[in-house]
Amino acid sequence: MSPTTPPQAAADPRMADIPTVKSGFEQHRYICNDRIATTVYLAHHLQKPVLVEGPPGVGKTELALATARLLELPLVRLQCYEGLDESKALYEWKYGKQLLYTQMLREKLSEILDGAKDLKAGMARLHDFADVFFSEEFLEARPLLQALKEPTGAVLLIDEVDKSDYEFEAYLLEILSAYQITIPEIGTIRAGVPPIVFLTSNNTRELGDALKRRCLHLYIPFPDAKIESRIVEAQVPGLSESLRKQLVAFVHALREADLKKLPAISETVDWARTLVLLNATELDADLVRSTLNVLLKFQEDAETVDPELHALTRAAKQAV
Structure with missing residues (x-):
């Protein structure tokens, strides 16, 4: 084995094939498509990090959390920000x-x-x-070193890596390629069991080619109505089928509008929970107007949508 070749991970029946991965995620209430399940399957067997990109709120972070639950591994999370250095991360x-x-x-x-x-x-x-x-x-281990030292492996989430500096990307390269860290005073510390690594990005800046080369790439867009309805059903089982379909249709119509911030999946789920709490049975313009702040986080977006509420609500009810 060469010094840069990570040790092989033990076979895990929960990662036996792509359908098993997909159904395992569903059991943990993470609804995904074949592309996401395939990427996680490959990441496990090829021991490759995954760079997950896409709009905010589409489930990038939740994918790492669901993988940790599925494999019953500890989750080690590093939240990135401008100025992050090795003393806080390594x-x-x-x-x-x-x-x-x-x-x-x-x-x-x-x-x-x-x-x-x-x-x-x-x-x-x-x-x-x-x-x-x-x-x-x-030595005080920070998240990156903690993940390497977990004796049974871990899921390492490097969240919003695009908010960090280019210098921090350089610190990551050794970990992403060989699952090891070199400490000048000690030497090289390698992972006994390589962690499954997820890096998330909201595309606030372009990431370096060296980092991208080391990763599998996964882009998660907003889901189609069918997938989003299944997500809401998994997360909010108390919502009726009719209202769930109306809700999803309304949110998808909002995403077609010229808004400063489009409602994310997490906000769809929050709105569903709100409607259950209010004992709603169907959408109407007054109900939507009073709860629109759950979906839209800018006043100018609410003002943009308000004149269209009756039409949007009517169209959502007809879509069922």
Whole structure:
């Protein structure tokens, strides 16, 4: 095995084939299409990270959460932001513990140097203690290193990687290609069981080619009405079939409008829960107007839609 070849993951019956992956997700209330199930299947067997792109709120983060539930693995999440560096993402030294260790050495300095015949011999003894000073015992693992050190594997979610800097992408390359981290003072730490890695992006900036080359690519668009109806049914079982179809038809019509922020799947689900809470049986313009703030998060979008509410509601009811 070459130094850059990750160890092989054990076969998992939950990843036996693509239909098994898809049905497993459905059991955990994550409704997906064949393309998503295929990508996760390949990521597991090829040990390749997955770069998941698409509009906000289409289930990119939820895919990682569902995979962790499906495989019963710990989820390690790193939320990216501008200025994120290795001390927050990879590792840092336990400076307080190192300071305490330094004080202990100072107190025992005479004992350590006792019997040293010359300066060279004394320095050699101190050097032995310096090696301990920069060891894993004094290392504080951050999310990326935590995921590599999980003994049975993990799902590593690097969320909104497009919000990080180009310099941070460089820190990721070694992990994404070989599932290892090189720490200058210690050496290379490799994963015993490679994690399943998901990187999500909302396309706020272009990601580097080096990062993309290391990943499988998955684009998740807004789902069609059939898939979204199944998602709502899985997440909000208390909603009637008729109202669920009206709700989905209305949301899909909103996504055709010229809005600042289109309603996401998560907001469709929230609206469904709202309608259940209000004991609604069908959509009407007044009900929609009073709950529109669940779907639309900008006042200008609400003002854009308001004159069309009666027509949109009528069309949604006719779509059933």
